[in-house]
Amino acid sequence: xxxxxxxxxxxxxxxxxNIETLKMTWLAMGIVILIACLATRNLKVVPQGWQNFVEMxxxxxxxxxxxxxxxxxxxxxxxxVGLFMFLLASNxxxxxxxxxxxxxxxxxxxGLALLVVTIVHVLGLYxxxxxxxxxxxxxxxxxxxxxxxEEIAKPITLAFRLFGNILAGExxxxxxxxxxxxxxxxxxxxxxxxxxxxxxxQAVIFTMLSMAYLANAVKEDHAE
Amino acid sequence: MIEINATIIAQILNFLILxxxxxxxxxxxxxxxxxxxSDKIKGDIDKAExxxxxxxxTLEQYKVQLADAHKxxxxxxxxxxxxxxxxxxxxVEETRKEIERMKQTAQAEIESERNRAFEDMKSQIVTLSLAxxxxxxxxxxxxxxxxxxxxxxxxxxDKDMFADLK
Numbered sequence: 264x265x266x267x268x269x270x271x272x273x274x275x276x277x278x279x280x281n282i283e284t285l286k287m288t289w290l291a292m293g294i295v296i297l298i299a300c301l302a303t304r305n306l307k308v309v310p311q312g313w314q315n316f317v318e319m320x321x322x323x324x325x326x327x328x329x330x331x332x333x334x335x336x337x338x339x340x341x342x343x344v345g346l347f348m349f350l351l352a353s354n355x356x357x358x359x360x361x362x363x364x365x366x367x368x369x370x371x372x373x374g375l376a377l378l379v380v381t382i383v384h385v386l387g388l389y390x391x392x393x394x395x396x397x398x399x400x401x402x403x404x405x406x407x408x409x410x411x412x413e414e415i416a417k418p419i420t421l422a423f424r425l426f427g428n429i430l431a432g433e434x435x436x437x438x439x440x441x442x443x444x445x446x447x448x449x450x451x452x453x454x455x456x457x458x459x460x461x462x463x464x465q466a467v468i469f470t471m472l473s474m475a476y477l478a479n480a481v482k483e484d485h486a487e
Numbered sequence: 488m489i490e491i492n493a494t495i496i497a498q499i500l501n502f503l504i505l506x507x508x509x510x511x512x513x514x515x516x517x518x519x520x521x522x523x524x525s526d527k528i529k530g531d532i533d534k535a536e537x538x539x540x541x542x543x544x545t546l547e548q549y550k551v552q553l554a555d556a557h558k559x560x561x562x563x564x565x566x567x568x569x570x571x572x573x574x575x576x577x578x579v580e581e582t583r584k585e586i587e588r589m590k591q592t593a594q595a596e597i598e599s600e601r602n603r604a605f606e607d608m609k610s611q612i613v614t615l616s617l618a619x620x621x622x623x624x625x626x627x628x629x630x631x632x633x634x635x636x637x638x639x640x641x642x643x644x645d646k647d648m649f650a651d652l653k
Binding site: 270272278279280281284285288289292295296299300302303306308314317318321325340341342344345346348349365368369370371374375377378 | 489490492493494495496497498499501502503504505506508509510512513514515516517518520521523524527
């Protein structure tokens with residue numbers, strides 16, 4: 264049983280890394296790649312096994328991308344598919360005993376959130392140029408303050424929502440195991456089941472919000 | 488608990504690596520396959536549509552051909568029936584004529600036979616009558632007068648007795 268909030272760290276090149284988060288991230292990445300390999304090892308026109316699973320995710324995300332982002336959205340599809348599958352794997356491995364979610368570390372969630380907003384701004388400037396900067400000053404230049412707060416709030420809310428949900432879930436798993444005697448597993452089991460649901464929902468929410476933010480930058484404005 | 492350190496950079500790099508790997512391993516092949524599948528389905532649907540149209544055309548052709556064949560068959564049957572009736576009529580007519588001819592021949596034969604029989608009988612009656620008369624009538628009557636008498640008698644006999652025979 265690890266102590267909550269105390270993270271093992273290592274120092275490398277004068278930088279501090281949370282080694283457990285990194286290990287778990289690599290594990291989650293490995294699982295995602297493994298599923299991808301299993302799915303694509305023997306691709307068939309009539310899908311079978313894991314191919315169904317990966318196709319289902321890709322088709323679903325394609326639908327969402329087409330609906331939210333329009334024509335240019337498809338080029339971001341690999342990023343969004345990767346994001347969803349990584350978050351799903353990350354959130355779920357934390358529920359396995361002795362393991363932790365990479366997403367219970369703010370470094371992971373904030374890193375992803377910052378990556379998303381960086382892509383949003385870069386693509387916004389690339390596709391819309393002056394219009395993208397101008398839209399921060401709409402409807403009047405005074406609104407630039409509110410718009411800036413909104414832009415800063417986006418990655419912070421994105422990161423903290425996922426981080427908080429996953430960390431809280433894992434803390435409560437530990438707390439329930441400590442509170443309840445060993446012959447009374449029902450609350451623990453219920454909470455675990457709920458955590459599985461939360462893990463999936465949070466992966467969906469993070470992905471959907473990222474897509475919504477990206478859509479702002481990528482979608483063609485009809486007004487233009 | 489909440490502490491931002493260099494892990495954030497490592498995580499961004501990790502994730503980018505994952506996206507690149509996943510794009511190569513899974514996304515591209517699956518997206519290509521999905522495209523292929525939708526192309527195939529579209530192609531299959533188009534082909535099915537084309538096949539259906541071709542089948543309809545063939546069916547239409549067959550219907551026309553069948554109708555033609557029916558018409559032709561009917562014509563042949565009608566013609567055959569007509570020919571048969573004509574032949575039948577001709578045969579009947581022929582037979583009728585044959586019968587008629589045979590009847591006429593038979594009647595002619597009967598007629599001539601009867602005449603012959605009548606002549607025969609007449610001559611025999613004459614002879615017999617002469618013989619009888621010769622015996623009955625004696626020498627004072629000459630032969631010429633005798634003949635006349637007998638012939639008158641025969642003629643009378645003819646008229647009276649054989650009238651129904653004629």
